[in-house]
Amino acid sequence: MSRSWFMLVGCSVFSLACGGGGGDATDSDGSTTGSTSSPTQATGMTETETGDPTQTPSGSESETGTTEGPTTDPSTTDPSTTDPSTTDPSTTDPSTTDPTDPTDPSTTDPSTTDPSTTDPSDSDSDSDSDSGTTGQVCDPNMGGDIDFSYIWIANSPEGTVSKIDTETLDEVARYQVRPQGGGLPSRTSVNLDGDVVIASRDGGVTKIYAREDDCVDSNGIPGIQTSTGKNDVLPWDQEECVAWYTDYNFLSERAIAWTTGEYNDVTCEFEDPKVWVGATNDQVNLKVLRLNGDTGEQEDEITIPGTQGFMSRSPYGAAVDADNDVWMVNAYCGGTLIEVHNDDLTYDTIQVPGSICPYGIAVDAAGYIWIGGYQTFTGRYDPDNQTWDTVQAQGLGIQEDASGRMWLGAYGQNGVYAIDSETLEVLKYVSLNQISGQTKGVSIDFFGYVWVVGDAGGTAVRLDPETDEVQAYTGLNSPYSYSDMTGWGLKNAVIPQ
Numbered sequence: 001m002s003r004s005w006f007m008l009v010g011c012s013v014f015s016l017a018c019g020g021g022g023g024d025a026t027d028s029d030g031s032t033t034g035s036t037s038s039p040t041q042a043t044g045m046t047e048t049e050t051g052d053p054t055q056t057p058s059g060s061e062s063e064t065g066t067t068e069g070p071t072t073d074p075s076t077t078d079p080s081t082t083d084p085s086t087t088d089p090s091t092t093d094p095s096t097t098d099p100t101d102p103t104d105p106s107t108t109d110p111s112t113t114d115p116s117t118t119d120p121s122d123s124d125s126d127s128d129s130d131s132g133t134t135g136q137v138c139d140p141n142m143g144g145d146i147d148f149s150y151i152w153i154a155n156s157p158e159g160t161v162s163k164i165d166t167e168t169l170d171e172v173a174r175y176q177v178r179p180q181g182g183g184l185p186s187r188t189s190v191n192l193d194g195d196v197v198i199a200s201r202d203g204g205v206t207k208i209y210a211r212e213d214d215c216v217d218s219n220g221i222p223g224i225q226t227s228t229g230k231n232d233v234l235p236w237d238q239e240e241c242v243a244w245y246t247d248y249n250f251l252s253e254r255a256i257a258w259t260t261g262e263y264n265d266v267t268c269e270f271e272d273p274k275v276w277v278g279a280t281n282d283q284v285n286l287k288v289l290r291l292n293g294d295t296g297e298q299e300d301e302i303t304i305p306g307t308q309g310f311m312s313r314s315p316y317g318a319a320v321d322a323d324n325d326v327w328m329v330n331a332y333c334g335g336t337l338i339e340v341h342n343d344d345l346t347y348d349t350i351q352v353p354g355s356i357c358p359y360g361i362a363v364d365a366a367g368y369i370w371i372g373g374y375q376t377f378t379g380r381y382d383p384d385n386q387t388w389d390t391v392q393a394q395g396l397g398i399q400e401d402a403s404g405r406m407w408l409g410a411y412g413q414n415g416v417y418a419i420d421s422e423t424l425e426v427l428k429y430v431s432l433n434q435i436s437g438q439t440k441g442v443s444i445d446f447f448g449y450v451w452v453v454g455d456a457g458g459t460a461v462r463l464d465p466e467t468d469e470v471q472a473y474t475g476l477n478s479p480y481s482y483s484d485m486t487g488w489g490l491k492n493a494v495i496p497q
C-alpha cells in the first residue's frame with residue numbers, strides 16, 4: 001500500500017494531522033536503504049536486560065511456526081493457562097534457554113546530565129475543540145486528534161527522554177524526567193492527545209505535554225520555558241512542559257501504559273485517561289498502580305503475588321486492549337502474562353508457553369496479545385479462546401501497523417521482522433545495520449513509518465515499510481525504550497480503522 005494511504009489513515013483518525021502538517025510523509029533526506037535479507041544471521045549481541053544471549057539463531061523466514069487465523073486454532077498448541085513447558089508442536093522448539101536467568105538487571109547507570117537552557121519554541125494548535133458539533137453523532141474514529149507525530153525515546157543513563165518529530169527526524173526537545181535526575185528511564189507510553197508518560201526503572205512516573213499550549217507558566221519567568229532540542233535540557237525547576245511527576249522508589253518499575261479514558265459522546269473526545277504502572281519492591285509481589293492521567297495522583301493499587309518468570313524485575317512491558325484492560329508480561333522463558341481489568345481491578349494470570357521467552361508486548365487491532373520472544377519464538381495469545389500461536393522469529397519490541405503487519409525488533413541482530421498478524425507468516429526481514437547494539441524498540445508513527453530503536457549508541461531509524469528505505473537519527477544517548485513510543489499502539493488497539 002502506498003504512503004498516501006497511510007496519510008489517509010493519519011488524517012481520518014487524527015483529523016488535523018494532514019490538514020496543516022505541511023510536508024508530506026515522503027522523506028526527504030536521502031539515507032541508507034536497508035535491505036531485505038534473511039534473518040538467519042549472526043547473533044552477536046549486547047544485551048543489557050535479557051539475561052541470556054545463548055540463543056539459537058532463528059530459523060529461516062519460510063518456516064513460520066504456526067498457522068491459522070484468529071479464532072480457530074488448530075495447529076497450535078497449548079492451552080493458555082497452565083503448563084509452561086508445552087512445547088509447541090508445529091514448531092519444534094530448539095533450545096530455549098533457561099527461563100531462569102536473572103542475570104543483570106543493571107543496565108547501565110544513572111548519572112544525569114542536565115544542561116541548561118533557554119526557551120521556547122514549538123507551538124501548535126490545540127488539543128481540544130473541534131468536532132463537537134451539537135447534536136451530532138460522534139464519529140467513532142474521532143478522539144485523539146493529533147496534528148503532529150512524535151516518538152519519545154528514553155536516554156536511559158542520562159535520565160532524560162527525547163522528543164523526535166517523526167516527519168522531519170529532528171529532536172525537538174529533551175527533558176530530564178525526575179527532579180533528582182537519574183532513574184534509568186526506559187518505557188514510554190503516549191496517549192491520544194500525544195502526551196507521554198515515562199517509567200523510570202528505579203521508580204517514578206513523569207508526564208510531559210506534547211503541545212506547548214498545554215504547558216503551564218509556573219517558573220516565575222514570563223512565557224513558557226521549555227527545551228528546544230537535545231542540547232537544551234532545562235533544569236527541573238525551569239522546564240514548564242513537564243505536566244507532573246509522581247515519585248516512587250521501586251526495585252524495578254518498567255511496565256507503563258496509558259488508557260484512552262472514557263469517550264464522551266457529547267464532546268466526542270476521550271476524557272480522564274489513566275496510567276497503568278507495573279513495578280515491584282520485593283522481587284515477589286507485583287504492584288499494579290493506576291494513576292490519574294491529568295494529575296499523576298495514584299488512585300488505585302493492587303498486589304499480585306509471585307508470578308512465574310517474575311525474577312527480580314517488574315513486568316517488561318504493558319499494553320491496553322479495547323476495554324482499557326492492561327496486559328503485562330514477565331520477562332524470561334515461560335513467564336507470566338497478566339491481565340488487569342479496568343472496570344473492577346480484578347486480574348488473571350496466564351502461563352506463557354515455555355517456548356516463548358517474553359520481552360516486548362503489544363495488543364493488535366483484532367484484540368490479540370503479542371509477545372516478542374527473545375528465544376526463537378514470538379507468541380500471539382487469543383484472549384477469547386485462551387490459546388497461543390507461535391511464529392519463528394525472535395525479537396524484543398513489537399507493534400502492529402495499519403496494514404496488519406506486526407513489526408518485531410530482532411533479538412541479537414540488527415533488523416526488524418514483518419509478520420502477518422493474521423496468518424503469522426513472516427513476510428520479510430529487513431537488516432538495519434545503522435543501529436549499533438541490537439534492535440530493541442519498535443513503534444509505528446502516524447505516517448505509517450516503522451521506527452526501530454537500538455539499545456546502544458544513539459541511533460533510531462525510520463523505515464519505510466514498503467520500500468525498505470531507512471533514515472536514521474543519531475543524536476540519542478544510549479536509548480532504551482521498546483514500548484508504545486508514539487501512541488500508535490494505543491490507537492490501533494482501542495480504535496482501529
Ligand SMILES: [Ca+2]
Binds near residue numbers: 222225
Ligand atoms: Ca514561565
